Each structure stands twice: as C-alpha cells, then as structure tokens.
Amino acid sequence: MPRVAFLGLGAIGTPMARHLARPEYDLVVWNRTTARATAFVAQHGAAQGVRLAATPAEAGRDRDIIVTCLPVSRDVEGLLDGPDGLLATLPSGAVLVDCTSGDPVTSRRIAERLAARGIGFLDAPVSGGVSGAEQGALTIMVGGDETLLERVRPVLECFGKRIVHCGGIGAGDALKAVNNALLAMHIWGTAEGLVALEKAGVRSDVALDVINTSSGRSNASMNLFPERVLTRAFPRTFRLALLDKDVGIAADLAREQQIVSPLLQLTAELFRQAHRELGEDADHVESVQVVERLGGGTIGGKRDAAEST
Template sequence: MKIGFAGLGAIGTPMADRCAAREGLAVWNRTATKAEAFATDHPGVSVARTPREVAAGMDAVITCLPTSGDVAALLEGSDGLLAGLAAGSILVDCTSGDPATSREIAARLAEVGVAFVDAPVSGGPPLAAKGALTIMCGGSAEDVARAEEVVAPFAGKVVHLGPVGAGHAMKAVNNALLAVHILALGEGMVTLAKAGIDPRAAIDVLNASSGRSLASEVLIPERVLTGLYPQLFRLALLEKDIGIAEALARELGVAAPVLASVREEYRGLRASLGEQADYLDPIRAAEAAAGVLLRG
C-alpha cells in the first residue's frame, strides 16, 4: 500500500516515522524544510512539493493538520489534494477536527470516488513513537476497515464509533475532559501546596484515590513536578477542541454548562498566555498567581 502523509507536526512526525518502512511513502508539510529533513533521516521517503504530489499515485493519504478547515483548504486548487487523489483511494484524516466539516469533506470526496474516514488520535507523541495510539474512527464499516490497515503502523487500538464525524466528536469530548482535569488539578494542587502539603505526596495520594486521571498520573509527575514544562501541545489547539465539543452539545440540544465555563476560561488563557503557550501552561500560571512551585 502506497501512502502519502501530509502534516509533520508534533504528533504527525512520529506517526509518519512509523510509516516510513512502507515502500513509497511520500511526505508533505507546509514548511517544506521539515519534509526535507524527514526524508533525509528516512532513506526511501520522497518529498512532495504540493498536496497534489503527496496524493498522486497513492492508495491512501493521511492528513494530520491543526484544524478541519486546514484539511478542507488542502483539497482546493490545481495543486490541492483533490487534483491528486485517484478514484478508489482513501483519505484518512487524523486531525483533531470537527464533525460538520468532516461530513462536508467526505461528501466532496465521494463525488470523485474517494473514501473518507475521520480518524483522530490520542496518546500524544510518546505513544505515536511506540505505535500505540488510540484511533477514533468515523465512516462506513468498509472504509474503516481500509483505514485500519493505513493507520496500523502507529495504532495500538482502533475503534469504529459510527458514521463520518463520529471520530471527531469523540476526540473533541475527550480533549474537553482533559482540559477540565488540567484546570481542576492545577487549582487543587496549588491549594494543597499553599496548605503545606508536599506536591509529590499529594500526587501519590491522588493516584491511589478516586480523583486520579491521566493529568495526575502522567502529566503532573513528568512535566510539572520536574519543572520541565515541555512544549508538546499548544493550548490554542486544546481551546479549539473544547469549542468543538461545546458546539456539538449545543447543536444536539444538550445542556453543557461545565463545557461552556471551561471554554470561556481557556479563551481567556489563550488570550493572556499567547498562541504558542503549551496546554499545561495554565498550571504554571496558577503557580505564579499563588506564589508557589509544584515541585517534588
């Protein structure tokens, strides 16, 4: 199976790395130097100069971009994906996108005989590098079965959730819950530190109790208590995902006051911390506001 890969960002790069052993892999990135560096590190991988080139002659194309709008824009023009995708091929979109735009993209591709599966991922760069991501799929059973073969190099678990858009709905709600956990844990940990409780001891208790989460089990110990705060996932993208989840709830007539409140909080954080802030920087801001450091 020949695959084109578009989008060599923080998670796209290790995903593409897992695909590099496949014969005929082509990569494209908006910043061409990233694609060139990737190809240099992976003999046999070719660099596509345009989205059209990354799709030409391929059985499947994987997109991993910041937004569904970016994917839709990539289709357009004489050098766009649509100009290169052949009838019978499949586009597997691993972007953390929105269901409505995914359905529009799928309908557009169906007109030219190209299948579409929304397949956002969870697990971050570390699990991508291990080939252990969870893939949340939306599409027909036949198309998802094809997509499963496409994503196999970086997938640990593939779940078919429903029609096109279901994968992106699932990912948006998942990330919204992550955002809730990060905010609540940051506030709670700062409160405990101000109360004189050692942050490491507090985390040990939380992780043996009912308040534990990925944020407490992995993110705080590895990235906050160490003081490392690596820049791995932009807060702006998490805020985008919360917005997708909130909009979905509103569209379906579901009251979601917690999501609405968290969305407003993240909007404010995005404005104050900037577009390049990491998604854990709200905890750093809480430390600064309280005058404590969560280290242990």
C-alpha cells in the first residue's frame, strides 16, 4: 500500500487530498492551521484510515510520496528544516511532489537539497481551480525526471485529468506562471475594452456577445466576465494576491531569459498595483474594479427600468 502524505489543506489542497482518502492509500495529512486538518481527518479518517500529523516531520516519516500544496515556494522550503521539518524524517527514495504554483529558482534549490539526501522532487503546479480539484479534473504541469513522474503518476491521476511532463525541474512552475500571466492580461485587457465601449455607448453584454463569437474571445470574456463582472458577483475563488505572485514569476522568468517582454512587465506592475489597492483577500477578478476606477466607468453600468423589463 503506497504511503502518502499531503501537506497543505487550502481551498484547492483539501479537495485534492480528498481524492487520496481511499482504501488503497495510507494517507497522512498536515496543515499549518491544525483545525482544518483535524476537520479533514474527522470527516475521512474513520472510513478511510486517514491520520493527522502534528508536524511536517511526523507527516514525512516513512512516506513514499509527499504532496505539498502551499501558497508560495518559500513556504515549501520552510517545511524542510529543523527538528520538526521534513528533512528530519523523510527516507531516502521518497519523492516530494510540489503542487504549489511556485517559482523555478526556489524549486531547483529544493530539488538540490533533497537530492543530496537521495529524495526525488517534482514541481507539479495545477490548473483548474477549486471546481477542477473537486472533480478530480485538474491539469498538472510537471517539471523534473520523467521516471519519477511515472512512479507517482497513479497518485496524480487521483486528482488530475491531464498530466503533462514539461521538462526539467522548474519547467512546470514556469509554464503555470506564464499561463496565469496570460489570464491576467485577458482580464485587464477585456476590462479596459469594455469600459471604453460602455463610455462610447455600447453595452457590455452586447459587446461580450459579439466578442465571444469573434477572434477577441478568451476564457475571461466567455466565462469570468458574464458570470462575475456583469452580475457584480465577484465570488472569491482565487486570490488576487496569488495571481500577482504568478505574474511576477512570469515577468522574472522573461528577464532571466533576457527576453524583451514589455507586456509581461507591464502586466506584473498593474497587478501589483491592483493587489496593493484591493488587499490580500480580494479575488483575482476584482482587479476589474481598478480598471473601472481608472477609466471612470462601470462594466455593465446601470440600466434604467425600461431596459430591465
């Protein structure tokens, strides 16, 4: 029976770990907020034998595969050291699979430290959001040794529908960052265009109806704007702070590779600004509100009674 540890029971990590709470796995979980891990074990422990670890060291003891899912790579690196850290107990031959949307530089440093102990490492950030995690349908972008990927593939298949080997250590992190930078560009650019159209007398719902059957469409225009912006719902599913972090990683990557990247760099600055203005708890789509403030208009606008009947 594969011995698995899952560290990081956040909004995406919890449903990911839930897919591993099954009889064929010996699962141990740990979370920085102990109450969340305790609740997880209370829900799944009796039926599936899931156990709670008090520390990362306890979570890693005698494990074959360790899955981490934390906000940033520094958080993962912080789990390694000290008497309660993973390196105190992780056995040689284990594999750490980091599903954090991390940065390539830190992932390579973690991989080197683990390799010195005979422990494998894969960066494996995920895409698909909370709904994808709940459905077990995430896309997983993997960087590292392909042989290690094949060893852990059955575990990843529990919560991932599409598993792509992207290259060496850091390749998964790099691809995830660029993907999210494109998401940010689509949100900001669509918002700018719609604010301009509203001020020119074109309703946003009409504009999106045309855009979404034309060449300007994107996931943002097809899903995020109709469901969240026009309705002014702005559900909090993915923090703006995390998108800011991801766009920054993509901008750093371009600079490291000496790529002329004015659009990436500008997008990184715009999302830093939105993050500063809206705070740590804002959803990523709420960045539209900054565009509206700067443009002096509202997407969707206000309709008079005649239009709403």
